[in-house]
Structure formats: structure tokens, C-alpha cells
Amino acid sequence: MREMSREGGESGPRSGRIGIGLELDAVHFKILDVLRENGRISVAALAERVGISRANAYTRFEALRADGTIKRFTAEIDHVRAGLGITALIFVTVRQQMWRQFRAELARMPEVEYCAITTGQHDAMIQIRVSDVAEVHAMVTERLAGIPAVKATETVFILDEVLKRPYVLPSDHPRQQRRPAPDPSPADVPLGKMRFVGAAEGRAALRKE
Amino acid sequence: MREMSREGGESGPRSGRIGIGLELDAVHFKILDVLRENGRISVAALAERVGISRANAYTRFEALRADGTIKRFTAEIDHVRAGLGITALIFVTVRQQMWRQFRAELARMPEVEYCAITTGQHDAMIQIRVSDVAEVHAMVTERLAGIPAVKATETVFILDEVLKRPYVLPSDHPRQQRRPAPDPSPADVPLGKMRFVGAAEGRAALRKE
DNA sequence: GTTGAAATTAGTACGAA
């Protein structure tokens, strides 16, 4: 394969990791950083860009894969060119103790690209891609409304996707130097219009029903 | 590169395309389908899985890339293992005619993975990845609140990401056979709890300020 | 963790169907 990538952003990485698994160092993050922009780069070229030997690159690459830190490689496609120009978000209120059914039905809906369980007034948010607005309506009224687990929905359309990073890395963050004390006097920042919405009642342990 | 993928879902593709660009046929969709699961597959292996010659596979692969249908290749990583276990959605109300500033500020926030302009009561939704909940608070109160373009925010946490497909293809959809007339009698589907929220006033032409 | 050299595989360029 040919090398065809452009240089990624330089950044000051930090070691970051949770629980079991590989202890990621700065080199690992650099590898992920390169792979984020060019998932098809050869390991040889990757080694060169990261500044390590090929053997080392192969070892680390394989370790990241085996460890699960790299879940898979994929192509990013242009939805519009592929014929799915309409994107919508559907906020769903799910009936208690019917999450299992809801999840099962979700798996059967190919137009759903993303689904997350959230805190706040709704229980889940799903993102769908379809070819026209009528399909959004059909999706909500014919398919979602037909699921007993679904109590109510609220749909908004996405007019534009301003920013879409493949993923965020800790090494992107410039100021990780943990502020010593969360200074309670944020100068003249006007708070008050900033709401944080916690989970609705009785939904604390529903994450993995 | 070694072949290491598993079989993707068989599906009945349809031709789908918008405006200028490649006219995508069933073979193109099959290619995208394979690439979605394994973005690092060699073109030779891709050709074999799609059932075309290597030369043809190279031609189509390159065409999809040149056309922009394939935007880039990337690795999908495990956020938790990478040290960014907290995901939150921030719904932002943006002050009219300050979108440009809002966009500019966004680009300077590395923890933002996704930002979309939406219809509904808010103007934009941003998704962030950070290492702990305190950072969410800091992000909202220290950074977002400091942007004049930001009128108000509402934050929810993501408790679990139930489903995440690399992307959706038209060829995934089983029943594309356009219903002849959108039958206005959807049997006994209980509507009424299904809301569609349009754009707020005066925000029609703001997509690309 | 690094380098170099062998074996394999990938990418390109043709002519033919």
C-alpha cells in the first residue's frame, strides 16, 4: 500500500488508561493519532511517522488491536453521496423494564447509526440516516411507535454536521494539568443558563439491564 | 496486508446517489459494505469478497476515493481504554448571527468529537469525551459559557452506547420498495406521543452562515 | 528495541474478451 497521508497535529500526550489492559504511553497515543487520520497506512510508514522501528510498530500495533483499544478499522463515507442525505435524532422515552425489548428492536433497524442511553428527560437518543424526510416520519410513526417499550419520542432534524472527529484522544487535550483547586471564582463568566440534567427517577441501574 | 475479516451481512442493494458524482451500483455498495467492517482489507482480498477482478476492484476503489464517497479511513478506538470514559451531550442555544464565532471556538476544543446543527428547541448538539465528570462541568462553565455566541446550554450524560455502526448504507435497508401511498390508516398504532420539533424561528438559512 | 535481508504480497500496466 502506498503512503498517502498528511501530518497530524503535534500534541503533548499523557499516559491514560483505565482498569485492566495495556498501559498506553505517549508512543501508543501517537500511533492512534496517525491511525485516526489514515487507518490504511502501512505499519512501515506508521513506524516512520511515529519515529520508532518497524518491529516496534508491529508489536505495538498488534498489542493495541489484541487489547481492544483499537476496535476495528473502517472507511468513512459521504452519506449524501451514498444516497442517505437525511439525518435525524430521535429522543426516546422508554418504558421501565422494557429495555431489553427496545435493544432487540434497535438491532433490527438498519437505518439506526447510533444509539445511546442518556440522562435527562429522555432515556435514549438514536441517530438515523435515511434518503428523505418521509422516511423519518415512517420510521417514527410506523416502526418506533409500534414498539411497546417506546413510551414517547421527540424528533429533530440535523441541518448540518459542523464537526466530526473520528475520535478524541487524551493527547489532544492541551491543558490536562489538573487545576489544583477548581477555583470557585470564574472571573466574570455568566453562569445560570447552563443546565445539567441528571437521570430521571429510578433509572440509575438500567445501564445494562 | 493480511485478510482478517468476517463476512458482512448480505443485503439487496439498490442504486442510490445524489446530484453530481459517481453513480453507485450494487457492486459499489458491496465494496462499501466490506470496507465498513474492515477498512484495512487489501484491494485483492476486497475483490475476492465482492466477486470482481482485482483490476476492477482497484478501479472502483480509487473512483470511490476520488469521488469523495469514501472520505477517509480510520481506526475505531475504545474510548474507555484510551482514558476518556466520560461522554456527554451538550445542547447549545446559539445567539443569532454569531454562528461563525461559535464554529471557530468549536475547532479549538479538542474534546469535542461531534457537533451538529439541529432543529428543535436548541440550535446545536455537541458530543464530548473527557476523562472524568469534573471536566464536563469545567468544559461547560469555563469554556462554553465564556463564548458570547453561546446563549444557554443543557447537558446530559451518556450512560451507555448501545449501538454504533460505522455508517449506514442504503443497501442495508430491507424494504426500500417505496410504499405506493403512505397509507393514512396505520392500523392500531397509538400516535400522539410522537413529537416532531421543527427549527426555531429565523433559523432557516443559518446552515452555512 | 533496532536493523537488514528474504519471502510474500500488494499495486500497476498491459492486451484480450
Next chain:
DNA sequence: TTCGTACTAATTTCAAC
């Protein structure tokens, strides 16, 4: 357009340092 083959170049593997 697509296919099949041969040619060239690059990548991965492996062994020694």
C-alpha cells in the same frame, strides 16, 4: 467495462545485533 496475466515495487516476517 471488465478480466487475466505478467511486471515492478512495497510490505511483512524473521533472524541476528
